[in-house]
Amino acid sequence: MLEYIDIDYIPNDNDIVCEYMIEPASGVDFQDACTNIAGESSIDTWSDILTLGHKLASTLKPHVFEIDEISGITRIAYPTALFEVESIPQILSSIAGNIFSMKLLNNLKLMDVSFPRDVINRYNGPKFGIKGIRKLLGVKKRPLCGTIVKPKVGLNPKDHAMVAYQAWTGGMDLVKDDENLTNQKFNPFKMRVIETLNMRDKAENESGERKMYMANITASSCSEMIERAEFVKEQSGEYVMIDIIPVGWTALQTLREESESMGLVLHGHRCMHAAITRNPVHGISMQVIAKLARMVGLDQLHIGTTIGKMHGGEDEVKTLLATCKSSPVAEDRKNHVLAQEWGGLKPVLAVASGGLHPAHVPDVMRIMGQDIVMQFGGGIHAHPMGTTAGAYAVRQAIDASMDGEELYESAKKHKELRIAFEKWGQPAACQCTKS
C-alpha cells in the first residue's frame, strides 16, 4: 500500500468526502487500517503492485485527513476523477464495497458521504418535491396523511379498493399498497390499479378533496417495473411506490430517468434497509441511503417515526429529515452528518410510517414538523368502528394539532378520536397533568 494518511489535507470542490467509523481487528494498528480502507476503496491492493505508478497515484489517490482512534471516526477525501460520478452503483462499489469484508477490520460503518456541487448537479433530484406534491393535492399547510391498505397482502382487488375508499372518505389524502404487495395471483397488479383508481374517483367526487393512490411497482425486471408505472399513468394515476432496497440502485436510477417524462410522483419504501443500517458499528447508515435517494430523485421517503413499532430515535429521524428537506445541510458532528450543498435539487417529502395511531399525531408533528406524510395502517384499520372512523380520528387529531388544540379537548367533541384513545391510549400530553 502507498501512504494515504495526510492530516494536513483540506478537501476541496473535487473531492467526495466519506466519514467512516472503524474498528480494527485485534492487533491491527489503527492507522494501518485507515490506509488499507483508503487504498482498497480506490486505487490500491494488499501487495505493492508494480503497475501502480506514482504519476497515477498523484492524481487519483485518496487522503485520510481526519483520524480519531478513540471514537473510530475517520474521514477520507476521494478525488471525483476516481468515479463514474453519475452512477450510484459505481460510487457504492468504491466507498462501500470490498472494504466491509476486510479481515483487518472487526467492524466498519459508512456514516455519511458528502458530494461536491459538480456531482450533485449530475443528478435530477425529486421532480415534484414538497411544493409540487402539496400543489397536486391542494393541501397547503397541514401534514399529509395516508394509509397502507391492510391486511398487507391477501385482499382481492375489489376488497382492496373498498378499504382504500373507506380510508379516503374518512379523510386520508393518500392510499398506498404495502411493501410486499406487487402482483400476486389473489390481487393482480393491473386489476388492483383499475379498481382502486375507480374508487379514488368516487372518493374525490364525494369528498371534494384530491385523493391519490400509490401503487407498488416493485418488479423483477426494469421493463416490468416501467410497464407497471406506465399502466398507472394510463389509468390516470399520479403516484407510484417502490421498495428501494430490494430493487436496488440501478432500478431506482432507471425509474427516475423514465419518470421524468411520465410525470409520476415517486414514493420510496425503505423496507430491508435495517439489514444494512441498524447495527450502530457496521454497515451503511440510513443517512447515506436518504442522501442517495434525494440525489436519484425520490419525491417521498420513509424515514421512521421515533414513536411507532420501528427502530429509530428522535436524533436519527431529525437528521434524516434535514437531509431530505434542507439546503444546505450543516455539518453535525454529534450525529455524523457532513456538510452538504444541494444546489437546485428539490427537497424530499419525509414519510412517518410504522405503528402510528391517532394519539401519536401531536408528537410526530412536534418532532418532524408539518411538511411530512403521516401514514397509518393498523392505526386506522383496527379502529373499533372501522377504517373510515379510524381515518376520521386521524384527521381530527391533525386538525386539532394545527389549531393548537389539545387532543383531549378535541376528543370530547369527536367520538372517533375518543374511541381511538380508548383503544390505543391517550396522547402523551394527556397522560401527564392536563386531563
Place this chain on the structure above:
Amino acid sequence: MLEYIDIDYIPNDNDIVCEYMIEPASGVDFQDACTNIAGESSIDTWSDILTLGHKLASTLKPHVFEIDEISGITRIAYPTALFEVESIPQILSSIAGNIFSMKLLNNLKLMDVSFPRDVINRYNGPKFGIKGIRKLLGVKKRPLCGTIVKPKVGLNPKDHAMVAYQAWTGGMDLVKDDENLTNQKFNPFKMRVIETLNMRDKAENESGERKMYMANITASSCSEMIERAEFVKEQSGEYVMIDIIPVGWTALQTLREESESMGLVLHGHRCMHAAITRNPVHGISMQVIAKLARMVGLDQLHIGTTIGKMHGGEDEVKTLLATCKSSPVAEDRKNHVLAQEWGGLKPVLAVASGGLHPAHVPDVMRIMGQDIVMQFGGGIHAHPMGTTAGAYAVRQAIDASMDGEELYESAKKHKELRIAFEKWGQPAACQCTKS
C-alpha cells in the same frame, strides 16, 4: 396479531421455508417475537385489524414450526401464494423487509431460505454453468485462473489492455476489471473493451489457449447496463461482470433475461455484501445471496477464499460452494443450511478471490476442489519479476497441485514460483516438516 406458532406443522411443497436467528429486545417474550416476525413478513400488522378475515388467513398465514429460544433459531413456513414468486425483490420485501426494523427485536438474521420445486422452476438458473464455461475455455479439469487488472482504477485503456495481455500470456485464462472500474474518464468503457479484446486476440494467437475478458458492465440504469453488455457481444466478448449488490436484484434479473439471447457468461462480484452479511447475528447471510444468485442465473460468483485478505471461514466457504454446485443440497443444521432441490438449474462456478498469491493454491484446491476460478490481483502484479512472471508462478502452482507434486519441489524447477515464495512466503505444506 393472529396466532402463527404451530410446532406440529410440517412444511410441504407449497411452502417457502426460512430460518431466522432471533434476538428479542429486553423484556420481549421469544414466542411473541416469533409471532410478530411471521405476521409482519406476511399478512398481519401490529394491531388487530378488522380487515384481516379468518378465511384469508386460513390460506395465506405463515406457520412458525420450529423454535429454539436458546440458539434463537426459528423456522417459518410461508405459503407460496403469498408471493410474486418470480420476483426476487418481492420475496425479499416479505421475508427480509420491515422485520429488520422492529423495535421488539435487538437483532435478526435471515440464515437461509428454501424454495419448493415450483418456485425454482420459474427461474432460469445459469445459462452456462460449470460445464458450459469449461467447454468455452477448453479447460477440462484444472481450476480456472484469472486476474483482476491492477491498479483497481487509474490505468488508461491501452495500459489496461497491456496488463491484461501480460497476465494472459503468463497463463491466466480470465482477466477481469475490478469492481469499481466501470466507465471513468481516464478509462472509458468502450475504448477499454476494444483495446482489451484486441490484446485478448493477440494472447490467444500466441498462447494457443482460449482467453477471456470479463468487462464490468455495472451501470446507473438498466438500459446503459444492457447497452454495455451488447457492446461487449458486438466486439466478440464472451463474458460480462456485474457488482451484484450495488446494482440490485431488479437489475440482475433484467440482465439475466437479456443475456439469454446474447449468450454472455455472467460473472457476479459480491462487493458490498459484507455490509449485510458479515454480522453473525443481524442481516442476511451470504448463503441467501448465493442461493438467489443461482436462481437468477449468474454463471460465476465470488464466495471467498478462507485464506486471503477477506473475511470468511472454511465452513462458510464450503457451505457456499455446495449451494453453488450441488443438487440437491442437504440440510446442514450446524451451518444453518436448509435442504434445497435445484431441479434442472445448472451449478454456478465459484470464484475464490481476494488476497490470493501462488503459495495459496494447494490450500484453496484442498478446501474448494478443482471446479473453481482462482483470481489473483496483487498476487501476480506485485511479483518482483512483473505480471507475466506472476502469472507463470500461478500456473506452475496449479500444474504441480494437479500432478500431486509438492509446491516446494516445483519451485526448485521454476524460478517464478520460487521468487513468489520468497516474496509472500511458502505454501503451508513447506512450513511444517517437508522442506
